[in-house]
Amino acid sequence: TQRGTAPAPARHPDRPYDGVPNQGARRPERNAPGNADGASGSGRKAGGTGPGNAPGGRRKGLMLAVGAVGALIVVVGAVLLAPGGDEAAKATPPPSATPTTGATELPLGVECSGADCAGQNPEAMGCGGEFARTVASAVVGGSKVEVRYSKVCSAAWARLTEAAIGDTVQITGGADPQNGEVMGDTDAYTPMVAVKKASDAEACATLTSGTKGCTGPGE
Structure with a gap:
């Protein structure tokens, strides 16, 4: 006998070949007597669907997949919430900010601040003028x-103007008073004293005539 290709299974007249039954048509019992699909050796199950492709099987497989994903989420959550579960996250600490020295950045041309200015020339240190x-x-x-x-x-000094040679001026308020003297001009100023606020400083003048006088506290 010559071998050939087996004939394709005949379609049921009231049911599509894809296995979806027509509405109003009664689906034959599986493997019932006289059911050609159940009795055939084509490997197709009743209803025309191939092996393992029944609609119920697809739904069951989808439900199993969803259940597996849900179980995985629960396990991961339990690991993260358990004591020591976040050790991996703690292993690499976040970068810390660079510590600051707390020193205030001085404007261009200013060479000292506070105690560093004590005894220094205010003009040479850039503390005079606009500052x-x-x-x-x-x-x-x-x-x-x-x-x-x-x-x-953060410093103060005394200035004496319209004065005569030999007149002196003094600034107090810091650790040590500072003095200035008119040497060949009509004015003089003292070195600086470190003060926390303007009201800490006071200036006094002594003229060659013997006259003395002081300012009130700075404002």
């Missing part, structure tokens, strides 16, 4: 004495 202001003043004889204060440098 200084007169916070107290007084008239002594025909001269004017002032307290000059620099917030940037």
Whole structure:
């Protein structure tokens, strides 16, 4: 007998070949007598679906997959919540911020601040000019004495103007008073004293005539 290709299974007249029954048509019992699909050796199950492709099997497989994913989520959550479960996350600490020294950055040209300014020349250290202001003043004889204060440098000094050679001026308020003398001009100023605020400083002038006078506290 010559071998050939087996004939394709005949389609049921009231049921599509893809296994979806027609509405209103009664689906034959599986393996019932007279059911050609159940009795055939084509390997197809009743209803025309191939092996393992029954709609119920697909739903069952999907439910198993969903259940497996849910179980995996529960296990992962339990591991993370358990004591020591987050040790891996703790193993690499977050980068810490670079510690700051707490020192204030000084403007360009300013060379000192606070105690570093004590005994220093205010002009040479860049504390004068735009960074200084007169916070107290007084008239002594025909001269004017002032307290000059620099917030940037946290320092103060005394200035004497319209004075004569030999007149002296002093600033107090820091650890050590600082003195200045008119040497060949009509004005003089003292080195700086470190102060926390302007009101800590006071300036006094002593003229060659013997006249003395002081400012009030700086404001």
